[in-house]
Amino acid sequence: MEGMLPSEGHLTSADLLAEKKEIMRKNWRSRIVFLLKTNSSKPMLHLIGNRSHRPSADAVNQWAESLDKLLSHKYGTTVFSIFLKSEFCKENIEFWTACEDFKMLTSRKARASKASNIYEEFIKSEAPQEINLDLHIRNDIIENLQEPATTSFLAAQVKIYSLMENNSYPRFIHSNLYKKLCAAARQEVKYNKS
Numbered sequence: 473m474e475g476m477l478p479s480e481g482h483l484t485s486a487d488l489l490a491e492k493k494e495i496m497r498k499n500w501r502s503r504i505v506f507l508l509k510t511n512s513s514k515p516m517l518h519l520i521g522n523r524s525h526r527p528s529a530d531a532v533n534q535w536a537e538s539l540d541k542l543l544s545h546k547y548g549t550t551v552f553s554i555f556l557k558s559e560f561c562k563e564n565i566e567f568w569t570a571c572e573d574f575k576m577l578t579s580r581k582a583r584a585s586k587a588s589n590i591y592e593e594f595i596k597s598e599a600p601q602e603i604n605l606d607l608h609i610r611n612d613i614i615e616n617l618q619e620p621a622t623t624s625f626l627a628a629q630v631k632i633y634s635l636m637e638n639n640s641y642p643r644f645i646h647s648n649l650y651k652k653l654c655a656a657a658r659q660e661v662k663y664n665k666s
Contacts, residue, residue, distance in 0.1 A: 529657040536645050539637045543568075551653060555644045556636075563601035564632050564640065567594045571629040575622045587620035595628070603632055 527547045535542040542548040549569070556562040570590050577583045594603050595613055609627045616624040644650055 532654050532657040539641045563603055564636050567603050568632055571625045583620050
């Protein structure tokens with residue numbers, strides 16, 4: 473048998489268990505690769521081989537509880553991004569993520585640079601990934617661009633979060649992508665217990 477030394481006569485139960493886990497790991501990887509191909513997402517490929525990023529069945533199930541739970545998991549955010557891309561509204565999660573990154577900046581210079589980038593990418597009229605904001609919120613952001621505070625994009629971020637929570641998130645939870653992830657996670661748990 474492959475993997476056995478010639479002097480070994482038989483596989484122990486530990487060897488069989490290890491072999492079974494390796495087969496399941498490959499099956500999980502195959503399922504995710506399939507999902508990635510059907511949802512055309514290359515950014516997730518680096519997560520597949522890294523067990524620490526792989527969602528547990530509990531984590532995947534918790535994503536159905538709230539958008540907060542989904543976005544608090546790195547893998548959940550990535551999968552939700554794939555879904556939003558298929559819905560032609562990926563700019564919402566990208567804006568939300570950019571705002572989360574912006575709030576973490578402590579340097580005034582870094583904040584000003586990031587604020588300008590966010591404005592150019594998402595806020596200004598005809599921006600590459602323009603998000604849907606009312607004129608009042610858009611004008612408040614423009615007024616704060618010179619000296620941006622960590623809360624400069626808060627109103628816009630809350631609006632976009634609400635839009636995702638009320639529109640995109642329910643569709644994601646009922647999507648085939650989410651159902652396939654739940655099934656794959658349940659299958660992995662089932663085989664890991666064996």
